[in-house]
Amino acid sequence: MRDPRPVAQVIEEEGVAAAIGLKHVASLLYTYRCTLSCRHCCFYCSPRRPATHASLDDAVGWLMQLHQTDRVIHIAGGEAMMYFTQLLDLCRAANRHNAAPHFIETNATFARNQAVTYERLSMLRDAGVRGLLISADPYHQRLCPPANRKRCRDVAVEVFGERNVAAADHSLEELQDLRDIGRDEARLGEWTRRHPPLLSGRAGDELARFFADRPASDLTDAMWHGGEGDPSCRQEFDPETMWEIHIDPYGNLETCCLIVLGNVHEKTLPEFMRDGFLGRSPVIDAVYHEGPLGLLRLAVDRGYQPRAGYPQKCGLCWEVRKFLRPHFPDVLGPDEVYVPDPSD
Ligand code: SF4
Numbered sequence: 059m060r061d062p063r064p065v066a067q068v069i070e071e072e073g074v075a076a077a078i079g080l081k082h083v084a085s086l087l088y089t090y091r092c093t094l095s096c097r098h099c100c101f102y103c104s105p106r107r108p109a110t111h112a113s114l115d116d117a118v119g120w121l122m123q124l125h126q127t128d129r130v131i132h133i134a135g136g137e138a139m140m141y142f143t144q145l146l147d148l149c150r151a152a153n154r155h156n157a158a159p160h161f162i163e164t165n166a167t168f169a170r171n172q173a174v175t176y177e178r179l180s181m182l183r184d185a186g187v188r189g190l191l192i193s194a195d196p197y198h199q200r201l202c203p204p205a206n207r208k209r210c211r212d213v214a215v216e217v218f219g220e221r222n223v224a225a226a227d228h229s230l231e232e233l234q235d236l237r238d239i240g241r242d243e244a245r246l247g248e249w250t251r252r253h254p255p256l257l258s259g260r261a262g263d264e265l266a267r268f269f270a271d272r273p274a275s276d277l278t279d280a281m282w283h284g285g286e287g288d289p290s291c292r293q294e295f296d297p298e299t300m301w302e303i304h305i306d307p308y309g310n311l312e313t314c315c316l317i318v319l320g321n322v323h324e325k326t327l328p329e330f331m332r333d334g335f336l337g338r339s340p341v342i343d344a345v346y347h348e349g350p351l352g353l354l355r356l357a358v359d360r361g362y363q364p365r366a367g368y369p370q371k372c373g374l375c376w377e378v379r380k381f382l383r384p385h386f387p388d389v390l391g392p393d394e395v396y397v398p399d400p401s402d
């Protein structure tokens with residue numbers, strides 16, 4: 059249940075970090091390109107993805123639409139900080155329409171020294187951005203130096219204030235331990251089983267090996283944001299209850315499930331949120347009503363041979379979506395999130 063207060067009031071009274079859980083999020087996925095290629099990335103992002111990002115005009119318009127959802131609005135990716143000049147221009151332009159994002163999500167790789175970190179975050183604050191979300195876990199820290207992550211959080215707290223920074227306050231030693239876990243297959247397997255990621259995208263291909271297979275009919279795990287015991291995925295596809303909503307650089311509307319729900323070049327986000335997504339594709343209807351078992355049924359009808367077991371509800375979904383993609387290219391895309399990077 060989302061907090062009934064308007065998002066601006068929640069941010070004012072509670073800060074950006076708390077508002078994320080209270081109001082849920084909506085984001086502009088500025089690019090699928092990233093400075094890292096984390097093993098748990100459900101979007102399959104990497105430095106080798108095309109240098110494609112949302113245009114300034116599209117992005118300003120989409121931020122204005124995102125703000126109409128009364129959610130906490132952010133810019134994510136990929137790593138949007140790769141395109142800092144364009145990102146800053148975008149925030150400034152959006153701010154002239156009272157539509158600057160509430161926060162930017164970053165992996166902290168840009169925070170290579172104090173001066174750059176302070177300058178960039180101050181410029182974003184002056185362009186209307188209210189806070190920052192900074193990732194930290196063994197998958198990110200395997201690739202991102204602990205000093206960057208610590209510097210980024212420390213400076214962000216100084217620039218935005220602590221309650222506007224969604225990032226655990228890890229010491230350098232703790233970050234180094236996360237890095238060590240990320241670089242040790244046995245420790246990573248143990249950590250992954252204790253903190254199961256959504257086994258989709260690169261996570262589905264790289265991390266499923268850490269989990270035992272179970273019969274498809276037993277897979278009613280909680281998803282990222284609840285739903286334990288429910289084989290359907292209704293919660294993630296109902297405009298009222300979905301945790302997040304993303305607009306990608308191509309205008310695709312999606313969630314972390316990577317099923318395209320529509321395109322904002324076709325009609326606006328508020329219209330999609332009013333009308334819902336049912337009836338747009340057999341894939342969306344199947345996951346809404348039956349979850350991945352519905353997708354499995356669609357796949358078997360098209361010649362898929364089911365396996366004896368799968369590692370997770372979302373892992374089953376990923377395996378079946380890869381098979382179904384040629385049959386439903388309009389909703390199972392874009393290429394960046396389904397086709398492994400050649401160097402993966
Ligand atoms: S998880 Fe985030 S930081 Fe890691 S590759 Fe994906 S988008 Fe980049």
Ligand code: SF4
Pocket residue numbers: 258281282290291294314315345349350371372375376
């Ligand atoms: S099973 Fe598929 S549709 Fe359901 S939450 Fe997981 S990824 Fe999303």
